Amino acid sequence: MHAHASLNHSELPILPRPTSVERAEGYFQLTRDTVIVAEQETQAIGVLLAYALAPALGFVPRVLTDEHPALPAISLGIDPQLSQLGQEGYTLTVTEEQVTLRAAYPAGVFYATQTLRQLLPVEIFSATPVSQSWHIPAVSIEDAPRFSWRGCMLDSARHFIPKQEVLKLIDMLALHKMNVLHLHLTDDQGWRIEIKKYPRLTEVGAYRKETVIGHARRPQGYDGISHGGFYSQQELREIVAYAAARYMVVVPEIDIPGHAQAAIAAYPELGVLQQPVEVSTTWGIHPYLFNPTEEVFQFLRDVLSEVMDIFPSPFIHIGGDEAIKDQWQASPQVQQIIKELGLKDEDELQSWFLSQIGTFLMQHNRRMLGWDEILEGGLPAGATVMSWRGIEGGIAAAQARHDVVMTPNPFVYLDYYQSNDPAEPLAIGGYLPLDKVYSFDPIPAELTAEQARHVLGAQCNLWSEYVPTVKHLEYMLFPRAIALAEVAWTPKERLEFSDFRQRLSVHEARLVSQDVNFRPVEKLDLE
Numbered sequence: 001m002h003a004h005a006s007l008n009h010s011e012l013p014i015l016p017r018p019t020s021v022e023r024a025e026g027y028f029q030l031t032r033d034t035v036i037v038a039e040q041e042t043q044a045i046g047v048l049l050a051y052a053l054a055p056a057l058g059f060v061p062r063v064l065t066d067e068h069p070a071l072p073a074i075s076l077g078i079d080p081q082l083s084q085l086g087q088e089g090y091t092l093t094v095t096e097e098q099v100t101l102r103a104a105y106p107a108g109v110f111y112a113t114q115t116l117r118q119l120l121p122v123e124i125f126s127a128t129p130v131s132q133s134w135h136i137p138a139v140s141i142e143d144a145p146r147f148s149w150r151g152c153m154l155d156s157a158r159h160f161i162p163k164q165e166v167l168k169l170i171d172m173l174a175l176h177k178m179n180v181l182h183l184h185l186t187d188d189q190g191w192r193i194e195i196k197k198y199p200r201l202t203e204v205g206a207y208r209k210e211t212v213i214g215h216a217r218r219p220q221g222y223d224g225i226s227h228g229g230f231y232s233q234q235e236l237r238e239i240v241a242y243a244a245a246r247y248m249v250v251v252p253e254i255d256i257p258g259h260a261q262a263a264i265a266a267y268p269e270l271g272v273l274q275q276p277v278e279v280s281t282t283w284g285i286h287p288y289l290f291n292p293t294e295e296v297f298q299f300l301r302d303v304l305s306e307v308m309d310i311f312p313s314p315f316i317h318i319g320g321d322e323a324i325k326d327q328w329q330a331s332p333q334v335q336q337i338i339k340e341l342g343l344k345d346e347d348e349l350q351s352w353f354l355s356q357i358g359t360f361l362m363q364h365n366r367r368m369l370g371w372d373e374i375l376e377g378g379l380p381a382g383a384t385v386m387s388w389r390g391i392e393g394g395i396a397a398a399q400a401r402h403d404v405v406m407t408p409n410p411f412v413y414l415d416y417y418q419s420n421d422p423a424e425p426l427a428i429g430g431y432l433p434l435d436k437v438y439s440f441d442p443i444p445a446e447l448t449a450e451q452a453r454h455v456l457g458a459q460c461n462l463w464s465e466y467v468p469t470v471k472h473l474e475y476m477l478f479p480r481a482i483a484l485a486e487v488a489w490t491p492k493e494r495l496e497f498s499d500f501r502q503r504l505s506v507h508e509a510r511l512v513s514q515d516v517n518f519r520p521v522e523k524l525d526l527e
């Protein structure tokens with residue numbers, strides 16, 4: 001039987017599934033003669049493609065600026081006529097003679113190259129040379145994302161994720177056409193970003209000690225272990241540049257006013273209590289809050305200035321989650337501030353506090369992003385909401401004409417168990433199997449079409465309290481992050497779990513080749 005006969009029976013294994021795929025007869029053969037032709041604007045993408053293909057091919061395809069009549073080509077180019085496909089859409093046409101990738105903007109050409117890699121035999125992902133025929137099915141693809149925000153949050157605070165692993169994950173996320181990497185950089189258990197003006201943030205705040213007291217669910221070996229690490233500014237710039245070359249924005253998060261214990265451990269004068277405290281060695285919600293005073297604002301402005309200098313992201317995430325206000329309530333100084341400002345309560349104080357931060361960010365042409373608790377006490381002007389406690393916060397924000405990123409915990413919290421198998425590694429709790437991620441629709445039925453336009457997209461979040469190693473991290477991410485990527489990219493009417501599952505079963509070989517850990521799809525049958 002011919003290879004293409006069987007292909008007709010199943011969808012090409014492209015993840016996320018493109019908007020439209022029309023299969024034609026025949027194949028393009030990629031050989032040593034094949035050249036990648038890229039004009040100036042797509043040159044860097046052509047080089048990335050050449051180096052992505054090189055390990056398996058055993059040679060680096062040449063990247064030329066002009067077509068050469070005698071040489072078969074993979075041609076990359078900008079075509080302004082395709083602007084109806086948006087910033088990130090593209091067309092990809094394969095005939096026996098040529099492969100043509102076109103988009104109105106470079107991002108689209110980049111995504112076309114990611115699709116092309118998935119049209120080749122899966123062995124193309126091998127890290128070492130494979131000797132075989134490199135055929136690409138003749139096909140005509142038109143594709144564009146449903147949402148402009150296709151994100152993944154990594155929690156470097158609870159367990160530090162080394163730079164090399166972050167770069168590897170950027171490649172993996174980009175392969176699935178995700179375009180936002182949200183880095184949770186500060187929390188009670190660690191401050192992971194070098195700030196030149198405040199060296200103790202990492203000297204002290206990046207390390208936690210061993211402890212014997214832990215979370216109620218703590219089994220031996222998971223919590224209570226000493227841990228540390230942080231990214232230098234130079235490393236973060238490398239991460240940002242690596243992501244940018246793959247059309248991905250890195251959104252940094254500095255958690256304010258709660259989840260601040262590591263910062264307060266470094267500089268006790270930042271806290272409400274003005275007393276020494278250690279970097280937290282236990283998970284859960286902690287009471288330490290930043291003091292809402294001018295000295296602390298100055299500190300936060302200084303920190304955010306360095307953050308903005310490293311991260312060109314239009315969005316800066318300021319946290320805002322789970323700040324229990326007991327310390328503010330008990331502090332005469334804070335109560336005095338509430339009175340002087342004419343505010344009703346601590347929720348309004350948080351709203352005022354974050355509004356100050358938001359104004360500062362706006363003065364620097366950045367937009368403030370925060371968890372849905374920033375709705376409490378009044379949503380700061382211009383703020384974008386990340387809806388995590390279900391979709392309610394997202395609905396409220398969109399109805400108030402604020403932009404929203406949907407990250408509801410019942411559908412996208414990858415720290416939850418992915419199966420009922422008792423052999424699953426210990427997780428924080430919850431239950432989020434692959435098909436549930438896949439069933440998520442980022443547009444709530446409650447929204448009008450106009451309000452729905454405020455939903456920028458969706459994101460999966462992987463909190464890392466119970467994720468101590470990079471292999472474990474990958475296991476929690478994959479394949480569920482791929483399901484999220486498809487939900488955020490593919491038109492709703494093209495989403496079909498059985499089809500996704502089939503493509504995924506082919507796709508797994510690509511993950512294996514890239515040394516990415518994941519939960520095998522065949523295990524779904526055992527449930």
Ligand code: TNX
Nearest residue numbers: 321322371388415428463464
């Ligand atoms: C809630 S989601 C948190 C995190 C925890 C997570 C565990 C959010 C904004 N805050 O601090 O890690 O639950 O699932």
